[in-house]
Each structure stands twice: as structure tokens, then as C-alpha cells.
Amino acid sequence: MxxxxxxxxxxxxxxxxxxxxxxxxxxxxxxxxxxxxxxxxxxxxxxxxxxxxxxxxxxxxxxxxxxxxxxxxxxxxxxxxxxxxxxxxxxxxxxxxxxxxxxxxxxxxxxxxxxYDTDHLEREIRNILQRSEGENQLRLLERTALYVASSYLADWYAPEALQELLAYKRLIADYRYQDVLNIILSRAARSSRLTTHYDLDFPQRPQVEPYECYKHRRICKPTHNARQFLTRYSYDAVKRIREFASLRKxxxxxxxxxxxxxxxxxxxxxxxxxxxxxxxxxxxxxxxxxxxxxxxxxxxxxxxxxxxxxxxxxxxxxxxxxxxxxxxxxxxxxxxxxxxxxxxxxxxxxxxxxxxxxxxxxxxxxxxxxxxxxxxxxxxxxxxxxxxxxxxxxxxx
Ligand SMILES: C[S@@+](CC[C@H](N)C(=O)[O-])C[C@H]1O[C@@H](n2cnc3c(N)ncnc32)[C@H](O)[C@@H]1O
Structure with a gap:
């Protein structure tokens, strides 16, 4: 029944x-x-x-x-x-x-x-973050090549934000836990798109000008940087993975x-x-x-x-x-x-x-x-x- x-x-x-x-x-x-x-x-x-x-x-x-x-x-x-x-x-x-x-x-x-070896993972996450900041000079040629390959990236990112994401991406191959670094990079890329704060799930078109934000009830500007997101999500990932490592069976x-x-x-x-x-x-x-x-x-x-x-x-x-x-x-x-x-x-x-x-x-x-x-x-x-x-x-x- x-x-x-x-x-x-x-x-x-x-x-x-x-x-x-x-x-x-x-x-x-x-x-x-x-x-x-x-x-x-x-x-x-x-x-x-x-x-x-x-x-x-x-x-x-x-x-x-x-x-x-x-x-x-x-x-x-x-x-x-x-x-x-x-x-x-x-x-x-x-x-x-x-x-x-x-x-x-x-x-x-x-x-x-x-x-994961969580201590090693944390060292890698901190290391790439530090190195990517140092590496972050304008590599125009590389960026232009990507713009040509992906009009999406050209449309949805401010040049500085894309440069910061690319500097990080370029270094990932040097590390053992590349999958985790790719997820941190993706999460930062999601947050640093040229979108409104209230439409991160289904953005329709890039937002390049300041706009009236329904979420924050004020005028907001689309982000031009990715660095703050890379940093925030790096520490968040370490914390979350450590927590799960302590309880998994x-x-x-x-x-x-x-x-x-x-x-x-x-x-x-x-x-x-x-x-x-x-x-x-x-x-x-x-x-x-x-x-x-x-x-x-x-x-x-x-x-x-x-x-x-x-x-x-x-x-x-x-x-x-x-x-x-x-x-x-x-x-x-x-x-x-x-x-x-x-x-x-x-x-x-x-x-x-x-x-x-x-x-x-x-x-x-x-x-x-x-x-x-x-x-x-x-x-x-x-x-x-x-x-x-x-x-x-x-x-x-
Ligand atoms: C409702 S979501 C599952 C969400 C999941 N329960 C979770 O908590 O994350 C449905 C999933 O089906 C996947 N999907 C769609 N077509 C599929 C197919 N032909 N074979 C395998 N997966 C497929 C989608 O990519 C999507 O991730």
C-alpha cells in the first residue's frame, strides 16, 4: 500500500x-x-x-x-x-x-x-594566492588571445578582473591539488562577472554601468576586480575542507x-x-x-x-x-x-x-x-x- x-x-x-x-x-x-x-x-x-x-x-x-x-x-x-x-x-x-x-x-x-593532506592543501592554497598576486602584471598578449578564443570572457569581465583570474589559472599546473584550485578560481570567477548583485544566478547581460541594486537598496557598481574573491574563497575552502576531513568516515x-x-x-x-x-x-x-x-x-x-x-x-x-x-x-x-x-x-x-x-x-x-x-x-x-x-x-x- x-x-x-x-x-x-x-x-x-x-x-x-x-x-x-x-x-x-x-x-x-x-x-x-x-x-x-x-x-x-x-x-x-x-x-x-x-x-x-x-x-x-x-x-x-x-x-x-x-x-x-x-x-x-x-x-x-x-x-x-x-x-x-x-x-x-x-x-x-x-x-x-x-x-x-x-x-x-x-x-x-x-x-x-x-x-586530502589538509596541511599540504592549505600551504598550496596560500602559496598560489601569494604568487598570483606577484605575477599579476599585464600580459596583454595572453589576454588578447583569450578574448579571441572566448567572446564570453571578453564581455563578462573587466580587464583587471580577468587578468587576476588568468594569473591564478596560469599557476595551477604547479600544484598537487589542482582540482581544488580550479574550484576556488571558478567561484571567484562567478563573483567577479560584470553582473548585478541581485542576479548572480541568471544574469542576462553584462552590467558595465552603476545600477540601482534591489538587494542592497542603493546604487552599486559592477566589480572590476577578482582578487578579493580569490582571497575570500581560498580561506573559505580551507576551512570547509578541514571541517569535512574531521568528520568523514x-x-x-x-x-x-x-x-x-x-x-x-x-x-x-x-x-x-x-x-x-x-x-x-x-x-x-x-x-x-x-x-x-x-x-x-x-x-x-x-x-x-x-x-x-x-x-x-x-x-x-x-x-x-x-x-x-x-x-x-x-x-x-x-x-x-x-x-x-x-x-x-x-x-x-x-x-x-x-x-x-x-x-x-x-x-x-x-x-x-x-x-x-x-x-x-x-x-x-x-x-x-x-x-x-x-x-x-x-x-x-
Ligand atoms: C537536480 S540536478 C541534481 C542535483 C544534486 N542532487 C545535488 O544536490 O547537487 C540534476 C543533474 O542532472 C544532470 N543531468 C542532466 N542530464 C543528464 C544525463 N543525461 N546524464 C547524467 N546527468 C544528467 C545535470 O547536469 C544536473 O547536475
Whole structure:
């Protein structure tokens, strides 16, 4: 029997004692409608979860609940994004495997979950920061070459900011922990674009003149430097990685960049994932600055549900087919009786049918309200959490 939990349960206080979850915990007895005061942003973005902004993350504590409830040997996330499932698995000593079509997302997931000699890492981060400041003389030729190669960089950065980012980038090859340095560089590049303060998520065009800032309620100027961001994010990265290093448990993590319709997943007893939704976000585009600066390959044509392909009936049909292909593929690696947890804002009620067609039994369905007061979208928003069980071994229908 499917149990559906309503989003509003006045009798129960929002559940925050995450460490108390055991296999006996009844998911339907948990009120997961957290408000900002129950689960503040600082806790949702604890340690490595905030190494770099990423639009479309799920709440780590939600993942923690399912990992504690099902205690898997191996958890898979075929849309691992910024690595939330993998980080939470690592915190609990659970082996994990993640895949994503975006090279940048895989880089970010790797940086979050890798093990470091943290003293050495800190020395490297301080050293490159110091050297890049010394190196930061105008290298006009190099900058011009990049301008020609990337009109994006030419349009979105003030010359001084781009020069500072390039000086840092040029030195990265000298270090052991290059992935971390690339993430610090990308985060600084995101903040030093010529944008308004209120539209860092979806900037439409470069902002070169002073502007009326809705966020700060005054006239603000677009930034012309990257140095302050490189410095701030360097120390922030050290702090966050050290914090996570002190609490992670021995486990193995693997991250593969590719199309999850085609990947051969390892045997697993739990899948926890939040798929892209139809016509909502362009996952490559949101980190465009990083692709341009780091020269990462892009696989946009294989991105499922991208906003660029829209929301039409045709786009929806193709979305459902592609999501089914991914879940059908991952189902091959899931043990019989294993659970697949899907967290999605299923506005068009597409997922119950997907479960049926793939031969999953829906064990629980939770609808929870999402408090978005901190984001730029402040309207009411509901998210579904589907817990499916694999009942058939073979066959899609
Ligand atoms: C909602 S996000 C996942 C966010 C993740 N749960 C987190 O907390 O960071 C969906 C992800 O699916 C990825 N994606 C889209 N199409 C894909 C495909 N064909 N194969 C693998 N990943 C894909 C996107 O790049 C995006 O990172």
C-alpha cells in the first residue's frame, strides 16, 4: 500500500534529530516541512556543501535520512550534480557512485569527496594566492588571445578582473591539488562577472554601468576586480575542507562524467537522486564562466530536460522517455527489494506513471513544502519524495 504524507502536519514538529533515524524509523511520521528557522541555510550548506554555488541542489539532511533508514552497502546517484548524495554517504562511511553529464559538476563532486593532506592543501592554497598576486602584471598578449578564443570572457569581465583570474589559472599546473584550485578560481570567477548583485544566478547581460541594486537598496557598481574573491574563497575552502576531513568516515567514492542512460553502474542496494526537471534549468549554462575559463568540454546535447529545449508537449514526452531510460538502466544494478528515492518538484505529475511503467512499487510518497525565502523565488513551492522498491528483475513493462 502506498502511504502519502501530506505537506502540512500540524501535530508534528519539523524533524531535525537526523542522527536518530534508524531502519525502524517510520518515514510517514516525520514532518519534513522545514522552515528557515528549523533548518537554517548555514546548516543546509555546512562544510563542503558550500564550496561553490550550484542551483538545483537537494537538502543534504533529506539524503541523510534515507541513508540512515536504508543503511546501504552502496548508494548510487545517476544525477549527482554538486555531489550532495556522495558527500552525505562519505560522512556516514557508505560507499557511493555518482554520475553526471556536466564536467564541472563532476569536478565539484570530486573536490568535495576527495581525501586530502589538509596541511599540504592549505600551504598550496596560500602559496598560489601569494604568487598570483606577484605575477599579476599585464600580459596583454595572453589576454588578447583569450578574448579571441572566448567572446564570453571578453564581455563578462573587466580587464583587471580577468587578468587576476588568468594569473591564478596560469599557476595551477604547479600544484598537487589542482582540482581544488580550479574550484576556488571558478567561484571567484562567478563573483567577479560584470553582473548585478541581485542576479548572480541568471544574469542576462553584462552590467558595465552603476545600477540601482534591489538587494542592497542603493546604487552599486559592477566589480572590476577578482582578487578579493580569490582571497575570500581560498580561506573559505580551507576551512570547509578541514571541517569535512574531521568528520568523514572511511568509504569509497567514484564519480563518472557521462550520460546516465549509458553508464554501467555498480551493484547497489539504494539509489538516491534528484533528476533534472523538464524545461527548468540549463545545468551547463549556469556554470558557463567555469567552462570558458577552465576550457572544460561540454555535453549540452545530452543534458536531459534543459530549459533551452522548453516545456512543450514534445519536450515533455522526450523528457519522460529519457528519464525512464536512466532509471531503467540504474535498475539493472539495483538489488531486488532495493529502494530508489526520487526527490523532484513533479509539477506535471509525471513520476507515478514512470514508476509503474518501469515496474517499481511505490512504497512511500511524501510531499513537503520548501521554504524559499532565502532564494530569489519566494512563492510557495512543493517537492515530492518518491520511495520506490524494485520488485521485478527484468523488463521495462
Ligand atoms: C537536480 S540536478 C541534481 C542535483 C544534486 N542532487 C545535488 O544536490 O547537487 C540534476 C543533474 O542532472 C544532470 N543531468 C542532466 N542530464 C543528464 C544525463 N543525461 N546524464 C547524467 N546527468 C544528467 C545535470 O547536469 C544536473 O547536475
Amino acid at each position: 502506498v502511504t502519502t504524507t501530506r505537506a502540512y502536519q500540524p501535530r508534528l514538529l519539523p524533524f531535525t534529530d537526523f542522527a536518530s533515524v534508524t531502519p525502524d524509523t517510520d518515514l510517514n511520521q516525520l514532518n519534513l516541512n522545514w522552515k528557515e528557522r528549523d533548518l537554517p541555510e548555514r546548516i543546509r550548506t555546512k562544510h563542503v556543501h558550500r564550496l561553490h554555488p550550484y542551483l538545483g541542489k537537494f537538502v543534504p539532511q533529506l539524503v541523510e535520512i534515507f541513508l540512515r533508514k536504508y543503511k546501504p552497502q552502496m548508494v548510487v546517484d545517476p544525477f549527482c550534480g554538486s555531489g550532495t548524495t556522495l558527500v552525505e554517504a562519505t560522512a556516514l562511511g557508505i560507499n557511493s557512485y555518482g554520475s553526471d553529464i556536466s564536467e564541472f559538476n563532476c569536478l565539484l563532486s570530486r573536490v568535495k569527496t576527495a581525501e 572511511p568509504s569509497h567514492t567514484q564519480i563518472v562524467c557521462g550520460d546516465s542512460r549509458e553508464i554501467t553502474f555498480p551493484a547497489c542496494d539504494l539509489v538516491v537522486t534528484s533528476p533534472p526537471y523538464v524545461g527548468l534549468i540549463d545545468y551547463h549554462e549556469q556554470h558557463r564562466y567555469a567552462y570558458e575559463l577552465l576550457g572544460l568540454p561540454q555535453h549540452t546535447e545530452a543534458e536531459i530536460g534543459s530549459a533551452a529545449r522548453g516545456n512543450s508537449q514534445k519536450a515533455q514526452k522526450s523528457y519522460v522517455d529519457q528519464i525512464e531510460e536512466v532509471f531503467d538502466n540504474v535498475k539493472n544494478s539495483l538489488t531486488k527489494g532495493g529502494h530508489l528515492v526520487v526527490v523532484v518538484h513533479d509539477r506535471k505529475t509525471l513520476y507515478p506513471e514512470i514508476a509503474k511503467r518501469l515496474g517499481f512499487k511505490t512504497e512511500t510518497e511524501i510531499h513537503r513544502s520548501v521554504d524559499r525565502r532565502t532564494g530569489r523565488r519566494s512563492s510557495d513551492f512543493y517537492e515530492s519524495v518518491f520511495v520506490w522498491v524494485k520488485i521485478r528483475t527484468k523488463g521495462r513493462r
